[in-house]
Amino acid sequence: MSRERGRDEEDGGEKRSKVFRGRAEGSASRFDKLQSNPIFKKVCLEGEDEKTSRPRLGLNLIASDGRGHLFAWNSKEQLLHHVEVQHSDSLKANADNPSLFASKIFKTFKISPEIDFTVRYIAFNRTGRSLTVAGDTGLIVLDLAPHFSAPSVSSGGATVVRSSKVGGSRLFNKKTWNALRILQVEWHPYSDTHLGVLSTDGVLRLFDLSLDVEEAEQEYHLQAELPARPGSHPLARAVGFAFGGEHLWDRFTVFILFSNGSIYVLCPVVPFGSMFNGAAIDELVKDAMHFTLPSSTRDSTVVRNASLALAWLESVFTGLAAWSESIGKEALLSSFMLKAHAHVPLDASVLLQGPLPITGSVAKQAENIAYTVVGSDSILAVSGRDSCIHLYGVDDEMQPMWNTANPPRLTVDDDGHILSVGMLAQVAQQDRLSTSASLRSIVNQHGDGATDEDANTPWTGQPPPLVGLADVELSLPALVLSSAPISLFVDPVVPERLYCHHATGMDAIILQWLPFSDDSLNKRFTGDPRPSLVPLLDTCPSSSVVPSPLLGAAAILDPLGETWLVAITSRGDCAVVDVKPQRLQATPLYLEGTKQSDDEAPEVGVFQTMSRDLLLGPKDIPIPQIASSGTPLTVDSIEGRAFLHDQCKLLHEKYIQYAHRVHVELTSFGTRLHQNVEDQHKRLQQAQDTVKQAQRDTVALAGRIEKALDKTWQLEQRIKTCSNMPGLRHKPLTEAELNFKSELDAMRFENHEIFRSVIEVLVDRCERVLAESQEYARGSSASPSRVSSPGSRKMTPYRGKPAAPVVSSSQMCHLKVLL
Numbered sequence: 048m049s050r051e052r053g054r055d056e057e058d059g060g061e062k063r064s065k066v067f068r069g070r071a072e073g074s075a076s077r078f079d080k081l082q083s084n085p086i087f088k089k090v091c092l093e094g095e096d097e098k099t100s101r102p103r104l105g106l107n108l109i110a111s112d113g114r115g116h117l118f119a120w121n122s123k124e125q126l127l128h129h130v131e132v133q134h135s136d137s138l139k140a141n142a143d144n145p146s147l148f149a150s151k152i153f154k155t156f157k158i159s160p161e162i163d164f165t166v167r168y169i170a171f172n173r174t175g176r177s178l179t180v181a182g183d184t185g186l187i188v189l190d191l192a193p194h195f196s197a198p199s200v201s202s203g204g205a206t207v208v209r210s211s212k213v214g215g216s217r218l219f220n221k222k223t224w225n226a227l228r229i230l231q232v233e234w235h236p237y238s239d240t241h242l243g244v245l246s247t248d249g250v251l252r253l254f255d256l257s258l259d260v261e262e263a264e265q266e267y268h269l270q271a272e273l274p275a276r277p278g279s280h281p282l283a284r285a286v287g288f289a290f291g292g293e294h295l296w297d298r299f300t301v302f303i304l305f306s307n308g309s310i311y312v313l314c315p316v317v318p319f320g321s322m323f324n325g326a327a328i329d330e331l332v333k334d335a336m337h338f339t340l341p342s343s344t345r346d347s348t349v350v351r352n353a354s355l356a357l358a359w360l361e362s363v364f365t366g367l368a369a370w371s372e373s374i375g376k377e378a379l380l381s382s383f384m385l386k387a388h389a390h391v392p393l394d395a396s397v398l399l400q401g402p403l404p405i406t407g408s409v410a411k412q413a414e415n416i417a418y419t420v421v422g423s424d425s426i427l428a429v430s431g432r433d434s435c436i437h438l439y440g441v442d443d444e445m446q447p448m449w450n451t452a453n454p455p456r457l458t459v460d461d462d463g464h465i466l467s468v469g470m471l472a473q474v475a476q477q478d479r480l481s482t483s484a485s486l487r488s489i490v491n492q493h494g495d496g497a498t499d500e501d502a503n504t505p506w507t508g509q510p511p512p513l514v515g516l517a518d519v520e521l522s523l524p525a526l527v528l529s530s531a532p533i534s535l536f537v538d539p540v541v542p543e544r545l546y547c548h549h550a551t552g553m554d555a556i557i558l559q560w561l562p563f564s565d566d567s568l569n570k571r572f573t574g575d576p577r578p579s580l581v582p583l584l585d586t587c588p589s590s591s592v593v594p595s596p597l598l599g600a601a602a603i604l605d606p607l608g609e610t611w612l613v614a615i616t617s618r619g620d621c622a623v624v625d626v627k628p629q630r631l632q633a634t635p636l637y638l639e640g641t642k643q644s645d646d647e648a649p650e651v652g653v654f655q656t657m658s659r660d661l662l663l664g665p666k667d668i669p670i671p672q673i674a675s676s677g678t679p680l681t682v683d684s685i686e687g688r689a690f691l692h693d694q695c696k697l698l699h700e701k702y703i704q705y706a707h708r709v710h711v712e713l714t715s716f717g718t719r720l721h722q723n724v725e726d727q728h729k730r731l732q733q734a735q736d737t738v739k740q741a742q743r744d745t746v747a748l749a750g751r752i753e754k755a756l757d758k759t760w761q762l763e764q765r766i767k768t769c770s771n772m773p774g775l776r777h778k779p780l781t782e783a784e785l786n787f788k789s790e791l792d793a794m795r796f797e798n799h800e801i802f803r804s805v806i807e808v809l810v811d812r813c814e815r816v817l818a819e820s821q822e823y824a825r826g827s828s829a830s831p832s833r834v835s836s837p838g839s840r841k842m843t844p845y846r847g848k849p850a851a852p853v854v855s856s857s858q859m860c861h862l863k864v865l866l
Contacts, residue, residue, distance in 0.1 A: 112175030407515015422564030
């Protein structure tokens with residue numbers, strides 16, 4: 048009976064294991080590798096805007112909601128597709144390498160009403176509930192969370208989703224000739240319903256989508272008065288912005304990028320109703336309260352600015368009183384949240400601080416800006432049309448500043464609550480005069496080692512300077528830069544890692560050195576302080592391929608905390624890149640543990656993962672021996688049995704317990720050791736493949752070196768020939784002549800910039816006039832012709848002077864004079 052019961056239990060266990068394997072295989076059969084999913088073949092970009100002029104808004108047609116769903120926009124059919132994405136470890140798939148899998152069946156959303164603009168950018172908010180869909184002339188928002196759980200109305204296999212048009216038809220309307228163009232759209236990092244929009248009229252708008260979609264909650268009209276210096280660009284305009292992060296006043300800061308590479312700051316800017324950590328607000332209150340105390344050595348400006356900041360904090364965060372009562376409780380230090388209430392000073396607007404003094408190179412024709420915070424460092428990355436990524440570090444803390452010359456305009460309800468705010472953000476006159484002084488103080492502090500107490504004192508009203516960390520040269524040709532702008536975004540796991548994608552692929556930039564962080568990893572780093580540039584994706588392997596911009600890139604996090612980058616090419620191909628710190632970083636920046644000294648060499652071999660106590664051997668327990676003299680002990684006697692019992696106890700404590708610990712240790716670490724050996728074999732195979740590839744590339748490199756040497760010899764011969772030219776014998780220019788020549792060059796550059804901006808404006812106007820004339824011609828041709836009566840006079844066609852053009856002669860003369 049017992050044998051039959053054991054057989055039945057074995058058969059039942061086999062059946063249960065087969066059922067479990069069948070379920071696992073069934074769930075895995077519904078998924079396939081993400082690269083082969085048919086959803087990416089439907090992603091395309093169609094529209095006439097790309098054929099006429101260079102697009103202003105970045106291109107990104109895929110987005111991840113952070114909950115295992117990847118969305119892609121179909122511009123041809125005006126549909127939104129999405130698939131479920133899972134890691135290979137979650138599916139228990141038999142894959143050689145870890146990868147991402149997607150469901151073979153994808154779902155589709157149909158937007159109602161239909162979109163009347165070309166979509167170029169989609170992005171989710173921080174919770175993955177709302178999706179923004181933006182183009183150059185339109186912006187809508189979708190709430191997709193209810194459609195995953197509740198059934199919706201379907202149309203042709205697609206779920207119908209209602210959209211909300213941001214700004215209504217007043218701001219962004221393609222049909223009007225004076226419609227605004229969208230330059231950048233970003234979700235606020237501290238709110239789920241606030242969306243920031245920068246348009247071509249130089250206005251930064253912050254919309255609260257939970258209250259009003261058409262009217263902005265906050266409007267900041269940016270008016271930057273650039274310092275009058277030779278060679279400066281007089282017609283600079285705002286082209287991008289970036290919200291701050293988790294660092295002091297950076298939470299309430301907006302960094303504004305202008306086309307000439309200058310950076311301005313708006314502080315404080317807070318979304319009404321957003322939530323902030325109470326400990327962070329308490330730190331700001333204590334800092335401002337410290338500088339509000341009058342002192343003989345403290346300037347009155349410092350006390351006034353700190354008092355204004357303290358009053359603003361107490362008015363916006365009214366829960367500070369409750370926070371001060373519970374500040375002594377350790378449990379509430381990190382869990383207490385404060386809500387930002389609607390408040391602005393009635394007699395002052397936010398000051399546009401800047402331009403921030405820069406000690407390094409400045410981006411030429413800047414286009415995009417990205418912000419990241421690493422420890423105590425606030426890092427800004429700026430890209431432009433010069434094929435270079437400029438990295439800056441903020442040398443001082445951000446401080447809130449107000450301008451009492453321009454009071455804000457408020458819209459309130461019947462109860463007196465603020466509904467919307469409009470401000471004129473201008474640069475203070477003193478900022479223009481203190482720019483050169485701030486630059487000199489930075490040079491003295493970082494170059495000669497001298498310190499300036501006035502420059503280091505906070506709350507003085509001086510804009511914080513920017514220290515140039517590095518310039519990462521991408522070496523992109525002019526054809527690549529003219530096809531699409533360079534887009535920047537930060538890694539969601541590793542903040543010191545940035546990604547940039549362009550028309551030829553995607554690269555990763557890793558910061559190796561940070562000036563102000565106290566991270567132990569940076570203290571142990573002794574290598575090259577320059578950031579490393581790692582190519583991740585190359586869409587133009589040969590020079591014969593015409594570069595076309597990537598249709599989008601998204602970052603997906605797996606259960607192990609690693610980042611996966613998903614990119615779509617213009618041909619509809621999907622590329623998945625597994626971004627691991629070991630692959631991207633050759634230096635020991637990401638290794639765990641502390642750096643060991645020379646006399647503490649680590650153990651090598653397979654036992655390096657075991658405990659040190661086990662490697663030292665069993666315990667040193669002395670075992671007494673039988674004395675030679677005296678009465679001999681027998682096993683039958685009481686003394687002999689007691690002696691044997693003590694000996695067995697000591698042997699068990701010294702050897703048997705140690706053997707048991709070793710057995711448990713080896714059993715628990717066996718799987719890990721086997722995995723380490725397999726990883727070492729894979730690394731060895733990759734190293735061998737790399738060496739073979741390097742050997743194959745040696746021949747090509749040798750040919751290129753020979754060509755370079757020949758070209759060098761030819762250049763040397765040309766230099767020798769040019770040195771004998773009679774023009775070199777002329778006398779050099781005097782100092783007055785050189786100054787006059789530099790002034791002429793500066794005037795020439797300024798005129799070129801003026802003509803270029805005027806030509807851009809005229810091109811936009813001509814396109815709009817041409818579109819209106821075509822619509823007028825189509826309307827006139829579609830109208831019915833008049834039918835003549837029998838008794839009327841026959842009309843003969845007039846063959847004289849043609850009809851007058853749409854543009855009058857005076858306007859045409861004015862355009863010619865401008866050109």
